[in-house]
Amino acid sequence: xxxxxxxxxxxxxxxxxxxxxxxxxxxxxxxxxxxxxxxxxxxxxxxxxxxxxxxxxxxxxxxxxxxxxxxxxxxxxxxxxxxxxxxxxxxxxxxxxxxxxxxxxxxxxxxxxxxxxxxxxxxxxxxxxxxxxxxxxxxxxxxxxxxxxxxxxxxxxxxxxxxxxxxxxxxxxxxxxxxxxxxxxxxxxxxxxxxxxxxxxxxxxxxxxxxxxxxxxxxxxxxxxxxxxxxxxxxxxxxxxxxxxxxxxxxxxxxxxxxxxxxxxxxxxxxxxxxxxxxxxxxxxxxxxxxxxxxxxxxxxxxxxxxxxxxxxxxxxxxxxxxxxxxxxxxxxxxxxxxxxxxxxxxxxxxxxxxxxxxxxxxxxxxxxxxxxxxxxxxxxxxxxxxxxxxxxxxxxxxxxxxxxxxxxxxxxxxxxxxxxxxxxxxxxxxxxxxxxxxxxxxxxxxxxxxxxxxxxxxxxxxxxxxxxxxxxxx
Numbered sequence: 001x002x003x004x005x006x007x008x009x010x011x012x013x014x015x016x017x018x019x020x021x022x023x024x025x026x027x028x029x030x031x032x033x034x035x036x037x038x039x040x041x042x043x044x045x046x047x048x049x050x051x052x053x054x055x056x057x058x059x060x061x062x063x064x065x066x067x068x069x070x071x072x073x074x075x076x077x078x079x080x081x082x083x084x085x086x087x088x089x090x091x092x093x094x095x096x097x098x099x100x101x102x103x104x105x106x107x108x109x110x111x112x113x114x115x116x117x118x119x120x121x122x123x124x125x126x127x128x129x130x131x132x133x134x135x136x137x138x139x140x141x142x143x144x145x146x147x148x149x150x151x152x153x154x155x156x157x158x159x160x161x162x163x164x165x166x167x168x169x170x171x172x173x174x175x176x177x178x179x180x181x182x183x184x185x186x187x188x189x190x191x192x193x194x195x196x197x198x199x200x201x202x203x204x205x206x207x208x209x210x211x212x213x214x215x216x217x218x219x220x221x222x223x224x225x226x227x228x229x230x231x232x233x234x235x236x237x238x239x240x241x242x243x244x245x246x247x248x249x250x251x252x253x254x255x256x257x258x259x260x261x262x263x264x265x266x267x268x269x270x271x272x273x274x275x276x277x278x279x280x281x282x283x284x285x286x287x288x289x290x291x292x293x294x295x296x297x298x299x300x301x302x303x304x305x306x307x308x309x310x311x312x313x314x315x316x317x318x319x320x321x322x323x324x325x326x327x328x329x330x331x332x333x334x335x336x337x338x339x340x341x342x343x344x345x346x347x348x349x350x351x352x353x354x355x356x357x358x359x360x361x362x363x364x365x366x367x368x369x370x371x372x373x374x375x376x377x378x379x380x381x382x383x384x385x386x387x388x389x390x391x392x393x394x395x396x397x398x399x400x401x402x403x404x405x406x407x408x409x410x411x412x413x414x415x416x417x418x419x420x421x422x423x424x425x426x427x428x429x430x431x432x433x434x435x436x437x438x439x440x441x442x443x444x445x446x447x448x449x450x451x452x453x454x455x456x457x458x459x460x461x462x463x464x465x466x467x468x469x470x471x472x473x474x475x
Contacts, residue, residue: 022065023088026095027076029059030106038077039063041088044274045236050074070270071181072231078102085122087114089181089228117172117182124168128161135161166190181228187221188234215246227270239278251293251331254283258294262301273310276302284322289453290331299323325434332472335360335448336432340395341423343405348393348419349426351448355391357464360442362421362435364397365407370439374411376457377441381415384461392416395429397438449473 027037032055039051050069053061071089076096084102086109094112104122109115135158142151169186176183197209222229222238229235247254258279265271276298283295302308303319311319328336335350342348350360361377363370381392394416398404401420408418421429429435433442443452443460451472452463 024093025063028097030099041074071228251290292326296323338427339425340419356389358444359392361394362440364438367438395421
């Protein structure tokens with residue numbers, strides 16, 4: 001039994017017109033009557049409800065609209081969120097039948113070759129899937145029993161089934177052409193075959209060839225000009241896999257790829273809209289250090305040029321403002337100067353600190369997480385102060401100078417360069433360092449360039465040990 005969680009909602013902008021027509025779908029569910037069922041569709045990672053209908057006493061109903069509806073993989077949802085998928089594309093008036101088990105064999109279609117083919121494929125896949133599941137369990141049992149030869153025989157059977165699935169798809173495409181949505185889905189679901197690595201001049205195989213080939217050809221089987229594939233479960237997963245796992249998580253590398261990729265899909269409004277939305281959100285909220293540089297690049301490329309046609313003027317403005325706050329404190333930039341009030345009522349410049357490494361620590365006495373991180377930072381400092389030229393510039397957000405100074409003594413923070421962020425000669429730390437919560441840690445090098453940001457105290461020592469051996473800059 002399949003289940004599906006449906007996100008009820010609507011898109012910011014209506015979809016582009018593909019065929020300029022609606023649909024009429026006759027539905028019969030054997031064994032179910034007097035019940036509401038829903039017609040939904042995929043859009044990237046989410047699912048939305050498109051229509052509602054009510055089964056009569058014979059289990060029959062009709063989904064019908066004259067509105068323009070785009071092609072894609074849709075699904076009919078029964079009570080308890082059980083569902084089965086259908087194709088809405090060129091065939092717009094057809095019938096589908098199923099029983100409450102929703103087994104692939106129970107699915108039938110009339111007047112729709114696309115759905116007849118789709119259901120036949122589901123039957124084929126279910127049969128192969130059952131065999132694969134059984135074989136994988138058997139191989140695991142044999143491997144655990146250290147029966148490698150027998151396990152290898154099972155592996156050959158598994159490979160045979162995988163080849164049968166590939167062959168099924170290839171024959172379908174050869175027979176029906178590449179333009180049918182089912183063909184496009186089969187192609188998009190087919191992984192790239194990587195050829196054998198060539199030999200280098202030294203006679204050894206090129207160890208990086210497989211990765212480079214796979215990355216270069218990752219999108220070969222996916223038609224990025226066809227937004228029907230956006231309304232399938234495939235596109236979002238491939239997008240996420242490519243940008244978060246296939247590409248090296250290095251900001252400069254990703255920026256180049258984002259630049260090229262956005263230009264590649266610019267001709268299709270729906271693909272462009274969804275892709276830009278995903279990349280914007282992905283890199284604005286990324287937990288990978290330095291990815292905010294990618295977000296800022298996207299904002300400059302799209303939002304500052306008013307190319308995000310699906311967002312309101314107000315939202316566009318807020319996105320630009322968010323990027324502007326991040327730009328001064330990107331990895332590799334010189335940390336913005338702060339001149340803040342010190343413990344002895346003197347003002348202390350961040351840039352005046354003479355140290356190979358400076359930890360810039362933003363904290364608040366009332367912050368529960370700060371109460372956990374501050375003692376760790378004190379211990380770290382005491383552990384490395386005799387072996388590493390490191391200083392801590394601790395910026396407190398407490399508005400009461402008296403209670404702040406008392407808290408410094410209670411927490412034994414005297415070894416730090418302690419300043420109060422509310423009293424400044426130069427620099428609003430909230431804006432310059434995008435501080436909207438605490439604690440936040442930045443690490444600066446000798447020239448006060450940002451080499452790490454928003455890193456937990458537990459990871460500071462490991463980062464510095466690595467950085468000393470592999471510096472970002474050559475001074």
